[in-house]
Amino acid sequence: MIDAGPMREFSNIVTTISKLSKECVLRVAEDKLYFIVSDENNGPAPPILWCEIPESMFFSEYQMVGLDDEHKDIYLGFGAANLARSLLTLKSAKSLKMKLTKKQCPCLTLEIEMPSSTSQQTRHVTHDIPVVVIPRKMWADFNEPKIPYPDISIELPPLKQLRTTIDRMRTMASEVVVRASAEGRLTLQIRTDMAKVSTRFKDLKVEAFGGPIEHSDSETESQVNEDMSRICYCRVDAKKLAIFLSADQISHNRTICSIVHKKLIILCLQTQENVRLQCFITGIVY
Amino acid sequence: MDDAVSDYYFTASMDSGKTLCSLLKAIQFQESAVLCALPEGLKLTVEEGKCVQASAYVPSDNFTEYHVRDNVDVMFKISIAVLAECLNIFGSGEESSLKMYYRGEGSPLLLVLQPQSVHNVMTDCEISTQTADSVLELRDEGTEEVAKLVLKAPAFLGLLADLERSCDVIELKLSPEHPNVSIVTYGMQDRSCIDVPKSSDMVQSFSCEEPVTLRYQLHHIRLIMKALAISTKVVLRCSANGLLLLQLKLEKEDQRQMFSEFYIVPLLDD
DSSP states (O other), X not given: XXXXXXXXXXXXXXXXXXXXXXXXXXXXXXXXXXXXEEOSTTSSOOEEEEEEEEXXXXXXXXXXXXXXXXXXXXXXXXXXXXXXXXHGGGGXXXXXXXXXXXXXXXXXXXXXXXXXXSSSSEEEEEEEEEOEEOOGGGGGGGSOOOOOOOSEEEEOOOHHHHHHHHHHHHTTOSEEEEEEETTSOEEEEEEOSSEEEEEEEOSOOEEEEOXXXXXXGGGSOOOTTOOGGGXXXXXXXXXXXXXXXXXXXSOOSEEEEEEETTTEEEEEEEOTTOOEEEEEEEOOOO | OHHHHHTSSEEEEESOOHHHHHHHHHTOSSSEEEEEXXXXXXXXXXXXXXXXXXXXXXXXXXXXXXXXOTTOOEEEEEEHHHHHHHHTTTOTTOOEEEXXXXXXXXXXXXXXXXXXSOSSEEEEEEEOOEEOOOOXXXXXXXXXXXXXXXXXXXXXHHHHHHSOTTOOEEEEEEOSSSSSEEEEEEOSSOEEEEEEXXXXXXXXXXXXXXXXXXXXXHHHHHTTHHHHHTEEEEEEEEETTOOEEEXXXXXXXXXXXXXXXXXXXXXXXX
């Protein structure tokens, strides 16, 4: 890896991932790198984060050999924070070489070339990050998640703006209801004994709408002047949402929020380099 | 327009809720405050025990629109933390316009906020209100004022910050003789003293006829530090019964003024 831009991005992506989870799986495939995070409490369960990085946009040289022709991938498990910390220096580095090496234990070796501030010569820094090579029989745990067809997909307003609002709300309540309408409105709402706070965004681009949405009347409060069949919502943990929103560090093209009514929120961030970061936040149902 | 307004006990709007928010945070040492909308302005009061009473006062000319219905008392208890968070919902970097509505006793306080730079977003808040407990009436018109000092707020803040935190008691000695003001703290093993003569840069005016010594809990005095940090000027008034009144003028860019006010009850002699 020799370009400054992608190196910075790569570091930002890993930092974001490290905030979401301690453990992380890197899947090295023929043409892509995948970062996969599973829910720590639930054991083998659908991942909560799925990030695809196309190798051609990032790496000047890329070689990998899989197990055999049918199993071309390599799956590595490691502490996300370790990698994030090692990659911090990338912001000023000249080049990065990543290798899978066998030292006392399998290691992901990073060779970083740093410019020296005092002379023309460069310094070479090597980081070894211990990894666990995940055996083939467990690969199935890290398959691409099968996503239920979302009821609505809507473009999100700037993440930074969204994040300040969620952070404020988070101090008042632990859960937030995300509501999206086919008319391009997005509402974040919290409700406590003390207050009810709703932040409404309008004129957002609706990418897809699967509706009409069926609401059972008992649990839906009636909204004046709004066609409920064109609105879907999902109640989620405010903290999880806030963490994903810290992905605004990664320079991105656009972010799409998809909602499976009451069940799931999928946040998908896409960058210029075709990196796709998806986050799955399951809904809280009473 | 008038029809819509008259439905409510109280309505107000302002171009930026930011200053109001920082003023609230300065007196936010208790969970709830008593909000009182008077025809002259909006006042929020917080009390600590029966010893300290802090108020934020926003004169009505700070609002672009301010309306309190005649013949009603607009007074209720509200969570000051929630109110401050709501005012700050778009972050401190954002100036957002604010509208307030209060329909009547028992109804929530409604806030509508809209950032000035982004147009496709707004927030509305319903903050529940409770019937207010009575607010302490600390001011006693009959008691005469024995000393009055006007100090520069940043310098006074620096002085308070220098005081040893572990001390419980602060003693304020005021006298017409040099060194006009001396601030003494007593700790476990030490006694420290700061003298401020009236010729000092931080003293803008000083009046005191008779020497007077007053003792307060340092913890109570420290409550004003947040407010000092956002103010330019502080007026200290001591009355004969020892009650200390501090009036702080908020630092603001425009001409309109906001204030905070602290009443602090003295320690009695053993």
